[in-house]
Amino acid sequence: MNSAHPITIPGKLVRRLRTAQRVVVLTGAGISAESGIPTFRDAMTGLWARFRPEELATPEAFQRNPKLVWDWYTWRRKRAEEAEPNAGHRALVDLEARAPEFVLVTQNVDGLHARAGSRRVVELHGNIMRTKCFDCDRLAHDWQQSEEVPPRCVHCGGMLRPDVVWFGEVLPDHAMEEAMRVAGQCEVFLSVGTSTVVEPAASLPFTALRGGACVVEVNPNATPLTLCAEFVLTGSAASVLPQLVAMAFPAAK
Numbered sequence: 001m002n003s004a005h006p007i008t009i010p011g012k013l014v015r016r017l018r019t020a021q022r023v024v025v026l027t028g029a030g031i032s033a034e035s036g037i038p039t040f041r042d043a044m045t046g047l048w049a050r051f052r053p054e055e056l057a058t059p060e061a062f063q064r065n066p067k068l069v070w071d072w073y074t075w076r077r078k079r080a081e082e083a084e085p086n087a088g089h090r091a092l093v094d095l096e097a098r099a100p101e102f103v104l105v106t107q108n109v110d111g112l113h114a115r116a117g118s119r120r121v122v123e124l125h126g127n128i129m130r131t132k133c134f135d136c137d138r139l140a141h142d143w144q145q146s147e148e149v150p151p152r153c154v155h156c157g158g159m160l161r162p163d164v165v166w167f168g169e170v171l172p173d174h175a176m177e178e179a180m181r182v183a184g185q186c187e188v189f190l191s192v193g194t195s196t197v198v199e200p201a202a203s204l205p206f207t208a209l210r211g212g213a214c215v216v217e218v219n220p221n222a223t224p225l226t227l228c229a230e231f232v233l234t235g236s237a238a239s240v241l242p243q244l245v246a247m248a249f250p251a252a253k
């Protein structure tokens with residue numbers, strides 16, 4: 001589906017978004033799909049096809065096979081570097097400019113929201129463009145392209161790893177606290193391109209519901225949120241979000 005196929009956006013939703021003071025958006029891998037970055041479920045191709053994401057994105061997998069995990073992230077980082085933000089990312093930049101209070105909470109580690117121009121971005125699961133030491137946690141800004149894979153920390157000799165949150169690892173506490181707070185206080189909560197499975201991020205739309213927010217899901221497929229959302233816009237982020245923002249804020253075209 002693309003923007004040539006307009007979807008029906010209820011007038012009630014358009015008015016809610018236009019008049020909302022506090023808007024929160026949660027994004028998942030689906031918003032980056034149209035930038036050519038495979039969603040988390042689809043990322044298991046080629047060399048890694050025989051693994052489930054949960055089997056590779058863990059500290060245990062890294063300790064068991066550091067080269068395999070490092071190479072997977074190197075491949076994904078290159079895909080992210082080569083990718084460009086799409087119309088869905090850009091629509092959220094427009095929305096941030098028009099909503100009085102706006103917070104974008106993302107599960108994605110590809111950095112595309114910041115590259116699109118989004119300013120208030122909460123990265124729940126880190127950022128694949130940053131690299132840190134598995135042992136001392138210090139960030140590594142560059143490393144010798146030594147034959148050793150993964151490269152080593154100049155401070156303590158530990159293995160370098162991507163600065164992302166793996167399964168079984170705690171999220172950056174300030175990030176999750178802020179995400180929970182703003183989700184519970186917002187008037188409109190958009191959940192875009194996420195399978196709504198991985199905790200604790202998946203609880204955010206339900207926190208918004210309990211806070212009385214108008215919860216909207218944007219996804220071509222159904223998720224555990226679909227039956228609870230007030231509005232379900234069935235389609236891709238790159239086609240739905242520009243239409244939604246343009247209808248709510250016509251001047252933002």
Ligand code: BV8
Pocket residue numbers: 027028029030031033034039040041042054057107108109125164165166167168169170171192193194195196197198199200201218219220221222223235236237238
């Ligand atoms: C923690 C970074 C605890 C790394 C990621 C059993 C039950 C419940 C929970 C658990 C459990 N067992 C374990 C847990 C906890 C676990 C968890 O939730 N597991 C899942 C598998 C059940 N969670 C954790 O481990 C978290 N930590 O709980 O710590 C703790 C407490 C104290 C002390 C120690 C520990 C950490 C979770 C973070 C993991 N890291 N990413 C990396 O990227 O490599 S998760 C990763 O997968 C993503 O970041 C994202 O969050 C998640 C799911 O991916 P999605 O973004 O949703 O993408 P997905 O592919 O799944 O779906 C794409 C969606 O887009 C689909 O719906 C599709 O329809 C849609 N789509 C497709 N195209 C489009 C589109 N939408 C719009 N437009 C399109 N064009």
Ligand code: ZN
Pocket residue numbers: 133134135136137138153154155156157158
């Ligand atoms: Zn170190």
